[in-house]
Amino acid sequence: MNQRTDGAVVIRLAYEAVCRSGLPVENIFKNTHLMQKQMGVYQRIPQQAQYSFWKEMVAVSQDADIGLHLGEHLPLFRGQIIEQLFVSSSSFGEGLQRTLPYQRLISDAFQATLVVEGNECYLKNNKQPHPNNLVNRHFSECAMFGVIQFFKFMTDGAFKPKRIDFDFREGAQASEYVRVYHCPVSLGQVETRLYFDTEILNYQLWQAEPELLHLHEGFASKKLVELTYYDLIDDVRAVIARSLKQGEITLEMIATDLGMSARQLRHRLQEANTSFQQLLGEYRCRLSKRLLKDSSESIEQIVVLTGFAEPSTFYRAFKRWTNETPIEYRKRKQSPPSI
Numbered sequence: 307m308n309q310r311t312d313g314a315v316v317i318r319l320a321y322e323a324v325c326r327s328g329l330p331v332e333n334i335f336k337n338t339h340l341m342q343k344q345m346g347v348y349q350r351i352p353q354q355a356q357y358s359f360w361k362e363m364v365a366v367s368q369d370a371d372i373g374l375h376l377g378e379h380l381p382l383f384r385g386q387i388i389e390q391l392f393v394s395s396s397s398f399g400e401g402l403q404r405t406l407p408y409q410r411l412i413s414d415a416f417q418a419t420l421v422v423e424g425n426e427c428y429l430k431n432n433k434q435p436h437p438n439n440l441v442n443r444h445f446s447e448c449a450m451f452g453v454i455q456f457f458k459f460m461t462d463g464a465f466k467p468k469r470i471d472f473d474f475r476e477g478a479q480a481s482e483y484v485r486v487y488h489c490p491v492s493l494g495q496v497e498t499r500l501y502f503d504t505e506i507l508n509y510q511l512w513q514a515e516p517e518l519l520h521l522h523e524g525f526a527s528k529k530l531v532e533l534t535y536y537d538l539i540d541d542v543r544a545v546i547a548r549s550l551k552q553g554e555i556t557l558e559m560i561a562t563d564l565g566m567s568a569r570q571l572r573h574r575l576q577e578a579n580t581s582f583q584q585l586l587g588e589y590r591c592r593l594s595k596r597l598l599k600d601s602s603e604s605i606e607q608i609v610v611l612t613g614f615a616e617p618s619t620f621y622r623a624f625k626r627w628t629n630e631t632p633i634e635y636r637k638r639k640q641s642p643p644s645i
Contacts, residue, residue, distance in 0.1 A: 311350035311536055313413045315386065316449055317359060323379035323448075329367055337362050350536050353414075360444045371478040373444025374486055377451025382459055387411060387526045392460055392511065394519035399507025401460065404519075408526045410533055415445060426468065428501040429453075443474045446498055451486065453500065461509045468502055471495035535578035539585065542575070546589050550613040557582040591627045594620070598632055599639040605632055 324331045338358040363372045383389070388405045395401035402420060409416040417433035450470060457465040467489040475494040477483070483491035489501075545563045549555045560582060561571040575581050590612045597608045606617065614620040624632050 311540060312353045312356065312415065313411060314351045315383075315412045316415075316445070316452075317351060317355065319380050319383065319452060320359065320376060320448065322381045323376045324363075326379040326381075327376060329363075334359070334362050334366055356445060357441050360441050363444065364440065371447075371482060373447035374451070374478050374482065376444075377448040378486060380448065380452045380455065383452055383456045387522060387529065389456075389460075390518070390522045391526060393515055394522050395511060397507065397511060398457075398461055398465070398509040401511060402507070404523075408530060411526065411529055413449070415449070422504055422507075425504050426501060427504045427507065428499045431473075431498040439474060439476075443472075443477060446472060446474065447477070450498075450500065454487065457502075460511065461506060462512075464509055465502065465506055467500055470501070471497065471499040473498050535574075538574055539578060539580065542571075542582065542585050543589060546586055550589070550593075551611060553613060554615055555586070555613060587623070587627070590614075590623065594624060594632070595628075595635070598636040608632070 321331065321335065324334060338355055360373065363376065364370070367375075369375055387408060388411065391405045391408065392398075392401035395404050406418060406420065409418060415433055416431065418429045418431050421428055421430060454465070454467055467487060469489050470483070470487060470491045472491060472493050473495055477491070477493050480491065483489075541564055542560055545560050546555065549559065549563070557572060558568045561568040564571065566574075572582070575585075594608055594612050597603050597611060603611065605620075609617050609620045612620065614623070621631060624630070624635070628635055630638070
């Protein structure tokens with residue numbers, strides 16, 4: 307039930323790509339429990355949504371290469387701090403190096419570093435592949451197109467990929483990769499890499515505004531700090547998920563598990579505009595709703611699974627969350643739709 311989060315940028319661009327491709331966008335996003343309001347510029351979404359999205363895309367499109375093909379419909383990546391940092395730089399190479407520390411603002415799946423070897427260089431992604439092969443492949447193929455498209459835009463079309471390595475073993479036909487990326491692709495490699503000529507690093511950016519560098523770097527740093535709050539919230543939720551069946555859990559228990567004092571944890575959660583009680587309540591609410599809707603567990607067992615000491619406490623909390631009793635909620639959710 308614990309849900310790690312990720313940046314919403316790639317999914318937001320994918321949403322636009324689905325619209326452009328002619329696929330039934332509303333059905334896809336309804337079935338993945340994603341809403342457009344979740345896809346703001348700097349918002350976070352559950353990582354599980356990535357898996358659900360790509361699984362649904364394969365099912366709806368019946369296209370085994372949907373990630374690659376959806377990439378062709380991606381809108382140009384614009385209006386984010388990454389572009390602003392680029393245009394604060396005098397050259398493509400300078401802009402690239404300047405933006406790499408902030409790539410988490412796009413997605414936690416990106417952890418790229420630049421390697422220069424003579425006349426050739428490459429970006430390699432140091433992030434471990436997603437454990438689900440479907441997500442890893444389709445996300446990587448779609449995102450790679452977006453990266454190349456952005457680099458071409460920043461260099462007025464001068465950027466040209468030489469070849470691409472992917473860390474997954476099964477993919478599209480070699481000719482299809484060449485058609486989309488305009489370069490050869492190798493599968494089953496140790497890590498994902500994008501190769502290009504070193505000389506492009508010296509490409510001068512005509513739109514450079516170096517006087518804005520300090521402003522843009524300050525904003526990017528602030529957003530990066532905010533991600534540490536999301537990380538903390540994810541960590542607290544993970545401990546709650548592990549500990550809930552043991553009964554009542556406290557802030558002190560969570561803090562000890564995370565290796566900090568209760569006072570420190572309370573302060574950091576306040577900085578993140580939340581609290582332990584709020585996170586615990588939200589988790590219990592989601593879990594109890596799911597168990598009532600999708601399982602045949604008794605109310606008594608759900609009380610235990612959600613960590614309440616007494617059924618009466620659970621009933622009062624559930625009524626406060628939903629304005630319904632658990633029995634009313636289950637009956638409404640499990641009743642067959644009227645014809």
